Amino acid sequence: MIDNIEMVREIGRGGFGRVFLVKDEAGMYYALKKIPHDKSEHYGKELSALKLYHKIKDKIPNLIPILDIKINNLEISYIMPLADGVDETDPAFPEWRPKTLTKLIAQKCENGGIFSAGDAINVFSPVFKAAEALNKEGIIHRDIKPDNILFLNGEPFLSDIGLMKEDDPGVSSAGTPTYTPPTWYTGNPDMWGLAATLYFFLTQNPPDTIGRAKYIFPKAKDKMSAADIAALRHFHRVILRAMRENATERFIDMHDFFMAFSDIEERNKQSAKLLDGAIAEKSTSIFLTSGRIDRKTFSAAYWFIYIITNIFTSLLVDLGSTPTYAFVGIFFIWPMVTILSKRAHDANISTKTAICILIASRALGIANAYFFYDVENFVKLIAMLCIELFINIAIFAIFLSFKPTNGINKYGVCAQKLSFF
Structure with missing residues (x-):
């Protein structure tokens, strides 16, 4: 195959060699890497890496394929599929550039955007699997970095095998x-290398800033959803563990590293389909569970319904209808508890805190009644409020019986069951 290609132009170079854009007789484009023999040290490393590649090429997913190799006294040459371009530019044009993770991050920075937890899962899962498979075969890549993650047909691949080596006690970093x-x-x-690359991807900050509070989040943090901020904190904990100085405190192997990294997938299945794309942040009713309730929305909605409830309370007290009040009160309790439970889920409010809020709201109702009603109606209202409070707590007791499902805790489950409001 190498003997039947046309050289187009150089598209990259590094310490080991140069990469050229080439075209076959059918007009298909490929990438050709050349390592001259005069760089004897690099020539020898590349040759050793190619021998390792030949042994394990069918066992490693998402490792850049090598389609043909030619070795002679002058150079090593091997041909690979051409990566996707950073845009729709035809490879024939000089401005065409291969799409690497570095380029993808640069584009996101230029647009003032951020990567979601779903983006991280989509991009890094294949890279983790490639690195894990290499390590299982007793091989280390030794050069994992954003420049060496290429995209082929939209899928990330680990590339540049030049430093790949069998793992042994004497092997050094490179x-x-x-x-x-x-x-x-x-x-x-x-x-x-994977931890440093993941950090750069998530924060758009260089790896030497890891552990510094100022650089935990990307500059466009204000565009991140609460779910993405929580996911990023999870990823940070995983990254820091992978980089600990004490080897006994790190992950046992790449598989454990990957499992800890992808654990966010299970935690967020209901709020985000992480494997299918970015976290879904929808603009929804406060009563629907597909969106998140922030503090201001929660406060406004809860107290609006609370005021409406108390207006009906006043009318019903005047009418002297305790059973009617209890029936209408339950109708208003449901949406109040829905909002409260959903907010508890989104803000990690504890059960005790949630119940205390309900009791406090009822206490306000009692205080209101004390100042505005006569003794007869006050006693009647206290009875009504006690019934309502009992119903509130009973509803919460039911909620506590729900089991967490699909990574969503019991507050989220109860909110889902009440989402018909």
């Missing part, structure tokens, strides 16, 4: 500074 572990980091260099 690769690019900041993505290569420091000397005190004894262990798997691929774990460090």
Whole structure:
């Protein structure tokens, strides 16, 4: 195949060699890497890496395929599929550039955007699987970084096998500074490289800022949903564990690292379909569970319904209809508890806090009655409020019997069951 291609132009170069855009007889574009023999050290490393690749090429998912290899006394050449472009520009044009993770992050920065938890899962799951499969075969990549994650037909692939080596006690770290572990980091260099790359992807900040409060979030944090902020904090904990100085405190292997990373997938299944795309943030009614209730919306909605309830209370007290009040009161309790339980879910409010809020609201009703009603109606209202409070607590007791499902806690489950409001 290599002997029947047409050289178009150079599209990249590094310490080891150069990469060219080439075209076959059918007009299909490919990438051709050349490593000259005069760079004997690099030539030898690339040759060793290619031999390892040949042994494991059918066992590693999402490792860039090598379609043909040619080795002679002058150089090593091998041909690979051409990566996607950063835009729709035809590869024949000089301005065409391959789509790497670095380019993807740069585009997001330029647009003032951020990556969601779903984006992180979509991009990094295949890379984790490639690194995990390599490690299982006793091989380490040693150069995992944003520039070496290419996209083919929209799917991320781990590329540049030049530093790939069999894992043994004497193997050393190599690769690019900041993505290569420091000397005190004894262990798997691929774990460090992946953690550093993930950090850069999520925060758009260089890896040497890890652990500094100012750089925990991207500059466009204000565009992040509450779910994405929670997910980012989870990812940070995973990243910091992978980079701990004490090797015994890190993940056992790449599989455990991946499981901890993707745990957010289970936690957020109901609020986000992470494997299918970004977290879904919808503009919905406050009573629907597909959106999130912020503090201001919660306060406004809850107290609006509370005031309406008390207006009806006043009318019903005047009418002297305790049974009618109880019936109408239950009708208003349901949406109040729906809002409260949904807010409890979104803000991690404890059960005790939620019940205290209900009791406090009823206490306000009693105080109101004390100042505005005569003794007879006051006693009647106290009885009504006690009934309502009992119903409130009974509803919460029912809610507490619900089991968490699909990563959503019992508050979210009860809110879903009440979403007909």
